[in-house]
Amino acid sequence: xxxxxxxxxxxxxxxxxxxxxxxxxxxxxxxxxxxxxxxxxxxxxxxxxxxxxxxxxxxxxxxxxxxxxxxxxxxxxxxxxxxxxxxxxxxxxxxxxxxxxxxxxxxxxxxxxxxxxxxxxxxxxxxxxxxxxxxxxxxxxxxxxxxxxxxxxxxxxxxxxxxxxxxxxxxxxxxxxxxxxxxxxxxxxxxxxxxxxxxxxxxxxxxxxxxxxxxxxxxxxxxxxxxxxxxxxxxxxxxxxxxxxxxxxxxxxxxxxxxxxxxxxxxxxxxxxxxxxxxxxxxxxxxxxxxxxxxxxxxxxxxxxxxxxxxxxxxxxxxxxxxxxxxxxxxxxxxxxxxxxxxxxxxxxxxxxxxxxxxxxxxxxxxxxxxxxxxxxxxxxxxxxxxxxxxxxxxxxxxxxxxxxx
Amino acid sequence: xxxxxxxxxxxxxxxxxxxxxxxxxxxxxxxxxxxxxxxxxxxxxxxxxxxxxxxxxxxxxxxxxxxxxxxxxxxxxxxxxxxxxxxxxxxxxxxxxxxxxxxxxxxxxxxxxxxxxxxxxxxxxxxxxxxxxxxxxxxxxxxxxxxxxxxxxxxxxxxxxxxxxxxxxxxxxxxxxxxxxxxxxxxxxxxxxxxxxxxxxxxxxxxxxxxxxxxxxxxxxxxxxxxxxxxxxxxxxxxxxxxxxxxxxxxxxxxxxxxxxxxxxxxxxxxxxxxxxxxxxxxxxxxxxxxxxxxxxxxxxxxxxxxxxxxxxxxxxxxxxxxxxxxxxxxxxxxxxxxxxxxxxxxxxxxxxxxxxxxxxxxxxxxxxxxxxxxxxxxxxxxxxxxxxxxxxxxxxxxxxxxxxx
Numbered sequence: 001x002x003x004x005x006x007x008x009x010x011x012x013x014x015x016x017x018x019x020x021x022x023x024x025x026x027x028x029x030x031x032x033x034x035x036x037x038x039x040x041x042x043x044x045x046x047x048x049x050x051x052x053x054x055x056x057x058x059x060x061x062x063x064x065x066x067x068x069x070x071x072x073x074x075x076x077x078x079x080x081x082x083x084x085x086x087x088x089x090x091x092x093x094x095x096x097x098x099x100x101x102x103x104x105x106x107x108x109x110x111x112x113x114x115x116x117x118x119x120x121x122x123x124x125x126x127x128x129x130x131x132x133x134x135x136x137x138x139x140x141x142x143x144x145x146x147x148x149x150x151x152x153x154x155x156x157x158x159x160x161x162x163x164x165x166x167x168x169x170x171x172x173x174x175x176x177x178x179x180x181x182x183x184x185x186x187x188x189x190x191x192x193x194x195x196x197x198x199x200x201x202x203x204x205x206x207x208x209x210x211x212x213x214x215x216x217x218x219x220x221x222x223x224x225x226x227x228x229x230x231x232x233x234x235x236x237x238x239x240x241x242x243x244x245x246x247x248x249x250x251x252x253x254x255x256x257x258x259x260x261x262x263x264x265x266x267x268x269x270x271x272x273x274x275x276x277x278x279x280x281x282x283x284x285x286x287x288x289x290x291x292x293x294x295x296x297x298x299x300x301x302x303x304x305x306x307x308x309x310x311x312x313x314x315x316x317x318x319x320x321x322x323x324x325x326x327x328x329x330x331x332x333x334x335x336x337x338x339x340x341x342x343x344x345x346x347x348x349x350x351x352x353x354x355x356x357x358x359x360x361x362x363x364x365x366x367x368x369x370x371x372x373x374x375x376x377x378x379x380x381x382x383x384x385x386x387x388x389x390x391x392x393x394x395x396x397x398x399x400x401x402x403x404x405x406x
Numbered sequence: 407x408x409x410x411x412x413x414x415x416x417x418x419x420x421x422x423x424x425x426x427x428x429x430x431x432x433x434x435x436x437x438x439x440x441x442x443x444x445x446x447x448x449x450x451x452x453x454x455x456x457x458x459x460x461x462x463x464x465x466x467x468x469x470x471x472x473x474x475x476x477x478x479x480x481x482x483x484x485x486x487x488x489x490x491x492x493x494x495x496x497x498x499x500x501x502x503x504x505x506x507x508x509x510x511x512x513x514x515x516x517x518x519x520x521x522x523x524x525x526x527x528x529x530x531x532x533x534x535x536x537x538x539x540x541x542x543x544x545x546x547x548x549x550x551x552x553x554x555x556x557x558x559x560x561x562x563x564x565x566x567x568x569x570x571x572x573x574x575x576x577x578x579x580x581x582x583x584x585x586x587x588x589x590x591x592x593x594x595x596x597x598x599x600x601x602x603x604x605x606x607x608x609x610x611x612x613x614x615x616x617x618x619x620x621x622x623x624x625x626x627x628x629x630x631x632x633x634x635x636x637x638x639x640x641x642x643x644x645x646x647x648x649x650x651x652x653x654x655x656x657x658x659x660x661x662x663x664x665x666x667x668x669x670x671x672x673x674x675x676x677x678x679x680x681x682x683x684x685x686x687x688x689x690x691x692x693x694x695x696x697x698x699x700x701x702x703x704x705x706x707x708x709x710x711x712x713x714x715x716x717x718x719x720x721x722x723x724x725x726x727x728x729x730x731x732x733x734x735x736x737x738x739x740x741x742x743x744x745x746x747x748x749x750x751x752x753x754x755x756x757x758x759x760x761x762x763x764x765x766x767x768x769x770x771x772x773x774x775x776x777x778x779x780x781x782x783x784x785x786x787x788x789x790x791x792x793x794x795x796x797x798x799x800x801x802x803x804x805x806x807x808x809x810x811x812x
Contacts, residue, residue, distance in 0.1 A: 031770060031772060032772065032773070037773075039772075060787070060789060064413075064810055065411055065412070065795065065798065066411060066788075066791060066792075066795035066796075066798050066799050066802075067411070067412075067795065067797075067798030067799040067800070067801060067802035067803075067807060068411075068412065068413070068416065068798065068802070068807070068810050069802065069807060069808075069809045069810060070809070070810050070811060071809050071810060071811035071812045072811075072812070073811045073812050074810055074811040084810075084811070085413045088413070088415070088811055089811075090812065091811075091812030094812065111812070232812075233812050345770075347770075348770065350809075351809055352770070352802075353799070353802040353807070354770075354772060354787075355787065355789075374772060374787070375774065378774065378785065378786070378787050378789070379785055383789055383790070384788075384789030384790065
C-alpha cells in the first residue's frame with residue numbers, strides 16, 4: 001500500500017526533515033448552536049489556538065468523503081495517510097491492538113460487550129449496566145477460568161474497559177467474515193454468529209464463536225447483570241506497511257484510550273506508556289519529544305461530551321486542550337497540526353459527516369485568520385482537504401518531500 | 407455500478423430516513439455582468455432563496471470536472487449520484503426515454519433533427535425553420551407511412567417537439583458506434599452514417615441508418631423546409647441500476663421537458679405526468695409529496711434564456727422560481743437542495759464548465775451566508791463539490807447513511 005496521495009516515484013527524505021506533531025481532538029467539528037450560531041469550537045475561548053491559527057494554513061478536512069460519517073478507525077487511518085476505504089479494518093483488530101495484544105497475521109479478533117439477557121434470551125441491556133472496570137475484569141476472569149477452549153484454536157480473552165473486552169482466536173484456517181451477534185438494540189435476541197460469505201474458514205470460525213458464546217452464557221448464568229457476551233467487529237489481522245516504511249518517520253503515539261493506541265500501532269507507531277489524564281498526555285509528549293520524528297497526541301473528551309449532547313461540555317473540553325497548548329508549542333515542532341478524526345456535533349450527539357476544522361502551523365504556512373473555527377477554516381488556504389492528504393502536507397511542510405519531476 | 411462516492415460496504419437505510427427534494431434550475435451558474443460585476447443569480451431578487459441559504463450549507467458544484475462543460479445528460483447523471491463519465495449515455499437513449507418509449511436492452515436510439523437541404527444536398531437550415539409541434543408531427547407521420555422498414559429490424563419513429571424526433575431500432579446484432587450525420591453547421595453536406603469502430607454490428611447498423619435517411623429524403627422531397635433528417639447521439643440502451651436499488655429511495659421526477667424525464671427514467675425514477683408550466687410543476691410536486699422519498703423537480707427557463715444570451719431574461723427566470731419556492735419549502739422536506747446541472751452564462755450563450763452555486767437546506771446544515779449566489783457559495787461549508795458527491799451528502803443529511811467503520 002503506497003501512500004494514496006503521493007506518486008510512487010516521489011522521494012521522501014528519511015533524514016534531516018523537520019518534526020511533526022499531530023494533535024487530534026476527537027470529534028472536533030461541530031454544528032452551530034441555535035441561539036448563538038456559533039459551533040462548539042467557535043464558542044470556546046481559545047486564545048492559544050487562535051494565536052496558532054494566525055501562523056497556520058487553515059482548511060476543512062473531509063476525513064473519508066462527502067456525506068460519509070467515519071468511525072474512529074477510518075477517521076484516524078485517513079489522518080495517518082492511509083486510504084480509509086481501502087485500509088478499512090474491523091473494530092476487533094483495533095481493540096486487540098489497543099489493549100497491547102501482539103496480533104499475528106491470520107489472527108481473528110472481535111470486540112465483546114458484556115450484556116444482560118433475560119430468561120427468554122432477550123437482550124435487556126447491551127452494556128450490562130456499565131460495570132466498573134474492576135467488576136468487568138472479574139467477569140472476564142471468571143469466563144477465562146471456566147471456558148473449554150475449542151480444539152485447534154488458541155483463545156485469548158482480554159478485558160478492555162468497563163463492559164468491553166476483546167476476543168482473539170489464533171489457529172489454522174480461521175476466517176473473519178462473520179456477522180455481529182450484537183443486535184444493536186434491546187428487546188431483541190442476539191444474532192447467532194454466522195458466516196456472511198460462503199467461505200469455509202469463516203463458517204468454521206462462526207461455529208467456534210457461537211460455541212464460546214453459548215459456554216459464556218452457562219458460565220455467567222448466576223451473574224445479575226453481565227450474564228452474556230455480544231460480539232462485533234470480527235476482523236482478521238493483516239499488518240499494514242508501517243509509518244516508518246512509508247514515510248521514513250519514527251512515530252510515537254500518546255493516547256489515553258486503547259482504541260487510538262490500537263490504530264496507531266496498526267500504523268506502526270510506537271506506544272510507550274499510557275497517560276492517565278490530558279495533562280499526563282502532554283507530559284508524556286514532553287518526555288518523548290526529541291526521540292522521534294512524528295508525534296500523535298490524542299484527546300478524547302471533545303468527542304465524549306458531544307456524544308452526551310453536552311454542547312457546553314464540549315466547549316470546555318476544547319478550552320482544556322487550549323490551556324495545554326503552550327506546553328506543546330514550546331517544544332518547537334517544525335509542523336504542528338491540530339485537527340479531528342471526524343465531527344461530533346453536540347446537537348447531533350453522534351459522529352457526523354461534516355468537515356473538520358484543521359490548522360497546520362509551520363514556517364511555510366499561508367495564514368488567513370487569527371482564529372480557529374469552522375468559519376475561518378472554510379475560508380482557509382487548504383480548502384476542503386481529503387483526510388488522507390493531510391500527511392503529504394505535513395511531510396511537505398517538514399521539508400521531507402522531494403520535488404516531483406524535473 | 408455502485409455509488410461512485412460511497413464505500414461498497416457502507417449501509418444505506420431504506421426506511422425511516424428523511425425526504426429529499428432536489429430542485430434543479432438548468433444552467434444555473436453564470437458569469438458576472440460587465441457593468442454590475444454580478445452574475446445572473448446575484449443580480450436576481452431572490453428573497454426566498456436567500457432565506458433558505460441562511461439555513462443551508464453552501465458550496466460550488468463541479469458537475470463533471472475542472473474545465474469540463476457537461477451536456478444535460480452527464481450533468482443530471484452526476485446530480486443523481488452516477489459517475490458522469492463512467493455512466494455516459496448517448497443523447498438518443500435519453501431522448502427515447504424522454505418521450506416515454508419503453509426501451510429494451512440492445513435497442514439503438516438516435517436523436518433526429520429535421521433539416522433543410524438545397525438541391526446540391528447542402529444543409530441550409532439545421533432546424534428546418536423550426537416547425538411548429540403540429541407541423542413537425544405531420545412530417546414524422548408522412549415518413550412513418552411511407553418508409554420501407556429494413557429487414558430484420560423493428561423501427562420506431564417518434565416526434566418529440568418542433569423539429570426534433572427520435573429513432574429507435576430493435577433487432578439482433580445492432581451496434582451504436584456510429585458517427586453523427588449532423589455536420590453541426592450549415593453550408594455543409596450531412597456526414598454519411600459510418601461505423602466509428604471496426605465493429606460488424608455498428609457497420610451493419612450504419613448501413614441501415616443511411617438507407618433510412620436516403621429514403622427520408624425521397625419521401626420528403628416536396629417539403630419546402632423539412633426535407634431531410636440529421637441523426638446524432640447514437641446509443642445502445644443498457645439499463646442502469648435504479649435509484650431505489652442503489653439508494654433505497656422511491657423517487658419521482660417532475661420535468662416539463664422530455665430530455666429530463668428521460669434521464670430521470672434512466673435513473674429509475676417514476677415519471678407520473680407532464681407539467682405544462684413552472685407553476686404546474688410545483689402543483690405536481692405538491693400532489694406527489696408524501697408518496698415518495700426523493701423528488702426531482704426541474705426548471706428549464708434559466709438555461710433557455712441564457713442560451714439566447716438574454717442576461718435579464720435569465721435573471722427573471724430565476725426570480726420566477728424564487729417566487730414559487732415558498733410552496734416547496736412549505737412541504738417541509740428534511741433536505742432541500744437547490745442547484746443546477748451545469749452553468750450556462752448568458753454572456754457565453756451556451757453551457758460552460760464553471761462551478762454551479764448549490765445550497766443544501768437541512769436541520770444539520772452549517773450556514774455561512776444569508777444569500778444565494780456564486781460569491782457566497784464559493785465561501786460555503788461544502789467547498790468545491792464533485793457533482794456525483796451531492797447525493798451522498800443528501801443521504802447523510804436525510805439520516806440515511808450508516809456510520810462507516812468502527
